[in-house]
Amino acid sequence: MAMGRPREFDADAALDQAMEVFWRNGYEGATIAQLTEAMGINPPSLYAAFGNKEGLLKAALDRYTAKRAAWMEQVLSAPTARDVAERMLMGTADSQTDPDNPPGCLLVQGGLACGTGSENVPFELAARRALTESQLRERFVRAKKEGDLKPAADAAALARYLSAVSAGMGVMASSGADREALRQVANVSVKVFEEQSAK
Amino acid sequence: MAMGRPREFDADAALDQAMEVFWRNGYEGATIAQLTEAMGINPPSLYAAFGNKEGLLKAALDRYTAKRAAWMEQVLSAPTARDVAERMLMGTADSQTDPDNPPGCLLVQGGLACGTGSENVPFELAARRALTESQLRERFVRAKKEGDLKPAADAAALARYLSAVSAGMGVMASSGADREALRQVANVSVKVFEEQSAK
DNA sequence: CCACATCTGTAGCGAACACTACAATTATGG
DNA sequence: CCATAATTGTAGTGTTCGCTACAGATGTGG
Numbered sequence: 001m002a003m004g005r006p007r008e009f010d011a012d013a014a015l016d017q018a019m020e021v022f023w024r025n026g027y028e029g030a031t032i033a034q035l036t037e038a039m040g041i042n043p044p045s046l047y048a049a050f051g052n053k054e055g056l057l058k059a060a061l062d063r064y065t066a067k068r069a070a071w072m073e074q075v076l077s078a079p080t081a082r083d084v085a086e087r088m089l090m091g092t093a094d095s096q097t098d099p100d101n102p103p104g105c106l107l108v109q110g111g112l113a114c115g116t117g118s119e120n121v122p123f124e125l126a127a128r129r130a131l132t133e134s135q136l137r138e139r140f141v142r143a144k145k146e147g148d149l150k151p152a153a154d155a156a157a158l159a160r161y162l163s164a165v166s167a168g169m170g171v172m173a174s175s176g177a178d179r180e181a182l183r184q185v186a187n188v189s190v191k192v193f194e195e196q197s198a199k
Numbered sequence: 200m201a202m203g204r205p206r207e208f209d210a211d212a213a214l215d216q217a218m219e220v221f222w223r224n225g226y227e228g229a230t231i232a233q234l235t236e237a238m239g240i241n242p243p244s245l246y247a248a249f250g251n252k253e254g255l256l257k258a259a260l261d262r263y264t265a266k267r268a269a270w271m272e273q274v275l276s277a278p279t280a281r282d283v284a285e286r287m288l289m290g291t292a293d294s295q296t297d298p299d300n301p302p303g304c305l306l307v308q309g310g311l312a313c314g315t316g317s318e319n320v321p322f323e324l325a326a327r328r329a330l331t332e333s334q335l336r337e338r339f340v341r342a343k344k345e346g347d348l349k350p351a352a353d354a355a356a357l358a359r360y361l362s363a364v365s366a367g368m369g370v371m372a373s374s375g376a377d378r379e380a381l382r383q384v385a386n387v388s389v390k391v392f393e394e395q396s397a398k
Numbered sequence: 399c400c401a402c403a404t405c406t407g408t409a410g411c412g413a414a415c416a417c418t419a420c421a422a423t424t425a426t427g428g
Numbered sequence: 429c430c431a432t433a434a435t436t437g438t439a440g441t442g443t444t445c446g447c448t449a450c451a452g453a454t455g456t457g458g
Contacts, residue, residue, distance in 0.1 A: 004434025005424040028227045029314030032416055042437055043417070049435095053416065104311070112373045113308045115228030126374030157383040160371075164384045168367030172359075174311045175325030184356040185363045192390050203404025204454040231446055241407055242447070248405095252446065399458100406453070415444070423436070428429100 011049060012063070014039040019060040024102040027057055027111040027121045057110070058124060064106050065128055071095075076135060081143035081153075082193040084136070085162055089186035092166045096173035097182060104174035108167050133163040150198045158196065165189045210248060211262065213238040218259040223301040226256055226310040226320045256309070257323060263305050264327055270294075275334060280342035280352075281392040283335070284361055288385035291365045295372035296381060303373035307366050332362040349397045357395065364388045 017038040021030045032053065036043055050056040071091060078084040096104050107125045114121045140155035149155070169182050216237040220229045231252060235242055249255040270290060277283040295303050306324045313320045339354035348354070368381050 003426045004432080005426090005436075007435060008424095024312060025314050026227070026310070026312035028225070029312055029317070031314065031414080033414090044419095044438095045436065047417070108370055109312045111225070112303070112311065112370060113223060113225035113228055115224050115230065118228070122374060129370075129374070154383070154387075157387050160380060161384050161387040164367030164371055164388075165363060166367070167370040168363030168365070171307055171311060171328075171366040171370065172363055175321060175328070181359060184353070185360050188353075188356050188360040188391055189363075191394055192387055195390055195394055201402040201404080201458090202456045203402080204406080204456090206405060207454095230444080232444090243408095243449095244406065246447070401458085402456085404453105404455080406451100408450090408452105409448100410450105411446105411448070413445080413447105416442100418439100418441070420438090420440100421436100422438100424434090426431105426433080428431090 007045070007049070009039070009041050009045065014041060014049075015060055015063045018056055019064055019106065020102060022057060022060055022110055023104075023106045024109075026109060027053075028114055028118060054118070054121065054124075057121065061106070061110075061124065061128055065131070072132065072135065076139050080148040080197070081140050081158070082148075082190065082197055084139055084143075085158075085193045086186070086190045088136070088162055089165060089169070089189055090183065092169055093179060093182035093186045096170055097177075097179040103176070105166070105170035108170035109174050129163060129167065133159050136162055147198050149196055153196045158193070161192065162189075206244070206248070208238070208240050208244065213240060213248075214255075214259055214262045217255055218263055218305065219301060221256055221259055221309055222303075222305045223308075225308060226252075227313055227317060253317070253320065253323075256320065260305070260309075260323065260327055264330070271331065271334065275338050279347040279396070280339055280357070281347075281389065281396055283338055283342075284357075284392045285385070285389050287335070287361055288364060288368070288388055289382065291368055292378060292381035292385045295369055296376075296378040302375070304365070304369035307369035308373050328362060328366065332358050335361055346397055348395055352395045357392070360391065361388075 017040070018035050021035050021038050025034070032043060032046070035056065036046055039046065046056065050059055075084055075087045075091060078087050092105075095101070102109070107129050110125045111118070111121045112125075137156050137159035140149060140153070140158050143149040144151065144153060144155060149158075165185065169185055172185070173182060216239070217234050220234050220237050224233070231242060231245070234252075234255065235245055238245065245255065249258055274283055274286045274290060277286050291304075294300070301308070306328050309324050310317070310320045311324075336355050336358035339348060339352070339357050342348040343350065343352060343354060364384065368384055371384070372381060
C-alpha cells in the first residue's frame with residue numbers, strides 16, 4: 001500500500017530549535033508562532049509530528065536529557081563521591097552559562113508553576129530532575145560500599161543536596177549570574193563532600 | 200474639594216489573595232479572572248488600584264518581602280555565621296512546606312522565564328532575591344570581622360551559596376518535596392559553615 | 399443639598415492564543 | 429500510470445487573554 005508523502009524537515013533539528021524556545025521563554029511563554037518559526041515549519045506539520053504543544057515539550061525534554069546522558073556518564077564515572085560532585089557542579093556551572101544555549105537549565109526554567117490546562121508540565125520537568133537525583137544516589141551508595149564515603153554518610157541526602165544546589169544554580173543563571181559566580185557556588189558546595197569522605 | 204467614593208475592599212487583604220494566586224500559578228499562569236475572583240473584586244477595581252497585572256505583581260512582591268522582613272531580621276541576628284545559615288535554611292525548609300501557603304517560594308515560582316511582554320518579570324523577582332543575598336553577604340563580612348568565620352572565608356561566595364541552596368529548595372518544594380527532604384538538604388548545606396568557622 | 403471626585407459592576411473591546419479544515423502536493427505500492 | 433497515504437501551506441476557527449468604556453453608586457467639600 002502507499003506510504004504517503006515524506007516529511008520535508010528534520011525532526012531532530014526542529015526539536016533542537018523548539019528546545020531553545022522553551023528554554024528561553026518557558027512553556028507558557030513560548031507561543032506556537034515562535035516555535036513554528038524557529039523550527040522552520042508550519043503549525044500543521046508541528047501538530048502532525050508531535051500532537052500538541054505539550055507533546056512537543058515532552059519530545060524536547062527527551063532530547064534534552066538524551067544529550068546530557070553522555071555528560072552524566074562522565075560525571076558518574078569519577079573515582080570518588082567528591083569528584084562526582086565536583087564534576088557535576090562544575091559542569092553545571094559551565095553548561096548553564098554556555099553562550100551557545102539559553103542561560104540556566106531547561107528542567108528548571110521550563111516552568112515551575114503553570115496555569116490551568118498545563119498543570120502537569122511542572123510535574124513532567126520534576127520527573128526528569130528526579131532521574132538525575134536517583135542516579136547520584138545510587139552512585140553514592142556505591143561510594144559508601146567502596147569506602148570513599150564514610151559509613152555514616154547519607155547517600156540519599158547527599159544526592160538531594162546536589163540536586164538542590166544545581167537547581168539553585170539554574171535559578172541564578174537564569175537571572176544573569178555569570179560563570180564565575182556559579183563556580184564559586186560549586187566550589188563552596190563541594191566542600192561538604194570532603195567532610196563526608198572517609199578519613 | 201470632593202474626595203470621591205471610598206474603596207470598599209481592603210487592599211492588603213486583596214493583595215494576600217493575589218500573592219497566593221501568583222505563587223501557585225506563576226505570573227503567566229495567573230489570569231486576571233482568577234486574581235479578581237480570589238481578591239473578591241472586579242477588574243476595574245484591580246486596575247484602578249494597581250495599574251495593571253505587572254503592577255499587581257510588584258505590589259504582591261512588596262508585601263511578600265515585607266512579611267519576610269521580620270523573619271530575616273531573626274535570621275541575621277543569630278550569633279554566628281553558622282547559626283545564621285542554619286536558621287535561614289531551616290526556616291526556608293519550613294516556610295516552603297507550610298500548608299498555609301503554596302509550596303516553594305514566590306520569588307522562584309513566580310516566573311523564571313516569561314514570554315513577550317513580560318520580560319522584566321523574571322528580573323523583578325531576581326532583584327528581590329538579590330536583596331536577601333546582599334543582606335547575608337554583609338552579615339558574613341561582619342562575621343569575619345568578629346572572628347567567627349575564618350579570615351580566608353569568602354563572604355560573597357558563602358552568601359551566594361546560601362542563596363542558591365534556598366532557591367534550589369524552592370524548586371524541590373514546588374515539585375512536591377516534603378519538609379523532611381528539605382531539612383535534609385538544609386542539614387547537609389550547613390556543614391559548609393562549620394568547616395568555614397574559625398578554629 | 400448640591401457639585402464633584404472616585405469607586406463599583408456590567409458588559410464587552412481588540413489582540414493573541416492553541417489548534418485545525420481544506421485543498422494542493424509528493425511520495426509509495428500495485 | 430493510477431489509487432492511496434501522508435505532508436505541506438494557506439487561511440482561518442473558537443476561545444481566552446489583559447484590559448477598559450460606561451453608567452450608576454457613594455462618599456466628601458462647600
